[in-house]
Structure formats: C-alpha cells, structure tokens
Amino acid sequence: MNDRERFYLERDRRTVQYGIDPVVLERRIAVVVGDDAAASRPGQAGALALVNMLARIHRAITIVIPPVPLLAQTLLPGGNLRDAAVRAATAINPFIDLRVSERASGDSLAVGLGRLVPRSLDLYVGAEGAKAIIAAEPVAISALDPTVLGAGLGVCLAAADLLHLAASGATSVARQVSLWGFAEGPNAGRRPDVLPRLDLGHVVVVGGGAVGSCLLYWVREIGAAGTWEVVDGDAVELHNTNRSLGLVAQDAGWPDGQPSNKADCAARLTGAAPHPYWYDEWLQRHPTARPDLVIPLANDHGVRHAIGQRGEAVLVSATTSPHETAALHRQIPGRDDCMDCRFPEENTPRFSCSTSSIESSKQESADAALPYLSASAGLLLAAGLLQLQGGQLAGLCANQWTLWVATRNRSWQPSVRQCRASCRSALPPEAVRQLNAKSRWRSLLP
Numbered sequence: 001m002n003d004r005e006r007f008y009l010e011r012d013r014r015t016v017q018y019g020i021d022p023v024v025l026e027r028r029i030a031v032v033v034g035d036d037a038a039a040s041r042p043g044q045a046g047a048l049a050l051v052n053m054l055a056r057i058h059r060a061i062t063i064v065i066p067p068v069p070l071l072a073q074t075l076l077p078g079g080n081l082r083d084a085a086v087r088a089a090t091a092i093n094p095f096i097d098l099r100v101s102e103r104a105s106g107d108s109l110a111v112g113l114g115r116l117v118p119r120s121l122d123l124y125v126g127a128e129g130a131k132a133i134i135a136a137e138p139v140a141i142s143a144l145d146p147t148v149l150g151a152g153l154g155v156c157l158a159a160a161d162l163l164h165l166a167a168s169g170a171t172s173v174a175r176q177v178s179l180w181g182f183a184e185g186p187n188a189g190r191r192p193d194v195l196p197r198l199d200l201g202h203v204v205v206v207g208g209g210a211v212g213s214c215l216l217y218w219v220r221e222i223g224a225a226g227t228w229e230v231v232d233g234d235a236v237e238l239h240n241t242n243r244s245l246g247l248v249a250q251d252a253g254w255p256d257g258q259p260s261n262k263a264d265c266a267a268r269l270t271g272a273a274p275h276p277y278w279y280d281e282w283l284q285r286h287p288t289a290r291p292d293l294v295i296p297l298a299n300d301h302g303v304r305h306a307i308g309q310r311g312e313a314v315l316v317s318a319t320t321s322p323h324e325t326a327a328l329h330r331q332i333p334g335r336d337d338c339m340d341c342r343f344p345e346e347n348t349p350r351f352s353c354s355t356s357s358i359e360s361s362k363q364e365s366a367d368a369a370l371p372y373l374s375a376s377a378g379l380l381l382a383a384g385l386l387q388l389q390g391g392q393l394a395g396l397c398a399n400q401w402t403l404w405v406a407t408r409n410r411s412w413q414p415s416v417r418q419c420r421a422s423c424r425s426a427l428p429p430e431a432v433r434q435l436n437a438k439s440r441w442r443s444l445l446p
Helices: 003-011 013-017 041-054 081-092 147-168 210-222 238-242 262-267 279-285 300-308 371-390 429-435
Strands: 029-033 060-064 097-100 109-113 123-128 131-135 175-178 198-206 224-231 273-275 293-296 315-320 325-331 400-404 412-415
Touching: 003 013, 003 238, 013 238, 029 041, 041 060, 041 081, 041 109, 041 123, 041 147, 041 371, 060 081, 081 097, 109 147, 123 147, 131 147, 147 175, 147 210, 147 371, 198 210, 198 279, 198 371, 210 224, 210 262, 210 315, 210 371, 224 262, 262 273, 279 300, 293 300, 293 315, 315 371, 325 371, 371 400
Parallel strands: 029 060, 029 109, 060 097, 109 123, 198 224, 198 293, 224 273
Antiparallel strands: 123 131, 131 175, 315 325, 325 400, 400 412
16 A cells, blocks of 8 residues: 555545545546635635635645735745645645646536636635625625635535535535525625624633634634633544644644644644643643633533533534534523533434544444535634624524535524423523623623
C-alpha cells in the first residue's frame, strides 16, 4: 500500500462508512468563482469555505478562481484568493489532484459562485444577507458584510448537492434558505442589516472537534469580542480532518509527526485560549468560574449532563444527525427542556457533534460524517449566537431548528422540545436564579 492509498484509507473511512462509494470520491468537481463574487468579502468567504469542504471529500478538484487581493479570512496565509484556496486544499489533502484553470472542463461537475460565471454549470450559489440561494442559473452574491452568513450557508448546501450529484446523478433543487428567523422561500428574510462582532462576554466552548472547529471557523470570519476559551482533551486523528474545517493533515501528525490537540487547533482559529484537557478537569481547575456562556459541543465523559447540572441561564448548541441534517438548540431553564431530556444517552439514533450513526458489518466505529454537515452546524450555531446577542433568539416560540442540508422538499423544521414527564434533572427555578444572579443572560429566565 502506497502513501496515497494509506492516506485515503484512513482519512476517508468515515465517509465510506456513510455509504459513499470511493469511486464517487474520484469524480472531478469544479469551483467557478465569478469576478463579482471574488471582489467581495462574502464571495471570498464562500469560495474558500467551499474549497475547504470539497477537499475533505473529493480527490479531484478544479478551481477557476481569480487571483485577486484577499478580503476574507484564510485557513492558511496566501498571497491572493486563488493562492489561499490552493494552499488550503493541498494542506487538507496532500494527495489531491488539483487543477488551476481558466474554465471548468466538460468532464467535471461544476458549481458557480456569483453572477459573472458561465451559464452551463450544474448549479449556482447566490446570497443576500443571511439568505442563501441555490439556483439553476447565475445569481449574485451581495457584497454587504452580513452576506457572509448567506454565502456560507449557500456553499454548505452546494457541497451537499455536489456529492449527491456525483453519487447518483440527482439534480440540484433550487431553494432560498435564511439563517435569520430560520425561514425558506422567496420571502425568507435577509437580515441582519449589519454584521456585528460576536460579543457574548466570557465564552467557554466545550469540544474542539467537528462542530467546535467549524463554529470557530465561522466566528473568525464574523469577528469576536470578549474572552473565548476551548476545552478538549482529545488528540486529532486523520479521520477527524474529513469534517473539521479548521484541521489540516499535519494536525493529525501526517505523515509521521505528533498529533495536535483539538482544543489547540480550534483555538488558533480565533486566538481563543485553549485548554487541552477534559471538561471535568477544567471544572477542577476553575471551581468558581461562571462564564457568561458555555457552549456544549462534546458528548463523551458525561459532558452534557455535567453542563446541564450547572444551571446556566441559557445553553445554545448545534448537532448533526444521521439524516444529513444540522440542528440549532436553545435551552432556557423554565422555558425549554433540560440537557438530559434533549440529549438522552439511551436515545437511538442519538445526536452527536457532526457524526452520524450507521449500521456496519465491519469491526469499525459506527460513526461517520461529512464536512458540509459540521460546517452547516457550526454556521447555524454562529447565526444563533448572533440572534441571542441581538435579542431575537429568546423571543422565538421554537427551541430547536433542524436544517435539511441535503436536498429535500423542505429546508427547516422548527420544533418545541419539552422535558419528559419523568424528568428529575431540571434544577429548581429558584436555584437557577441564584446561580445566575450575575449572569449576562439572567433576564432570559422566567
């Protein structure tokens, strides 16, 4: 077995477990970025995120990207937009068959970003504010800063469509989907009017894996204020790089180096403080800490239960499911269900951070994942945090919003989750109010 075979065997084993034939992964994909999209920060952010996701699945990619000055954040330093895309793709996949071209070849499945692209491609991405547009003809990506949200969602949906096109030949379905208010269709909202930095005070992200990495990837582009910390005791493995937007092959020690810690890798995206150990140790080291916001994005070691028992004024998190969905979760004590009822350990299929449980006859892990799922979950969470900051999230009737990332007849499914009648985990309201006497979010409590 040569190095290329060994790399793909390990890196893609979770993707193959998901049911994707390795032959599909060899199908050439082309990313065509119009001059109009390349001239704006949202267009650049979308282009770089799309190449990032595709390099974690597909093994042959053509990029048709202008070498214009950089406006968006990059995974690795680059001299221009095209160079940054090339450097990211080759760092993610050292064996990628990457072509830089002036046009997409006829043997590739091609996606166009922006209005100034050929009209013969397979699908197109546009965006207005928080609204993503998947279309059958070229459509503009607004140059306004809030369109970072819509462009990000658009390329997540496009990455899903491209894989399904490659696997089954199914056609892409035109749709318009908004991250603001979680609506769909032509009337889906474009808000916000401006893109503020995420200013949530002292934030502790528990879990630097797939969704944690993707959250901080998007937070870096949006901008953040306050104090951010990341807690995770796990080391990066090569299969982790198939779904975490902030990881490259070198982080897993490829080919013969020392693997990095997930907290270190996630934290470097935004300059957050890393804690390369488990949450229970973080609690021991910080026994009196009461962060403004704890974001639970890990499952192991009883983390969700432990966080739920601390009586936080609000919890906001994101997950993926086995059905190619991503979900945003809001939990306000006294209004929404508790952590144990939302994420019961015995529930099957269970939510998990960017993994999907599947049946397998082989003696392998039963977890599998795809990058556009974790990328969608991270972006959905970032949009949810912006709406928490602006006062919109707490006012919504639903407390869980599920996004069908892969093409379906619908895009959103809002729901109201409630504690089970037998629940014994929810803390008494008075105890929660006392614990949050100095919390930034105490006004949310009923």
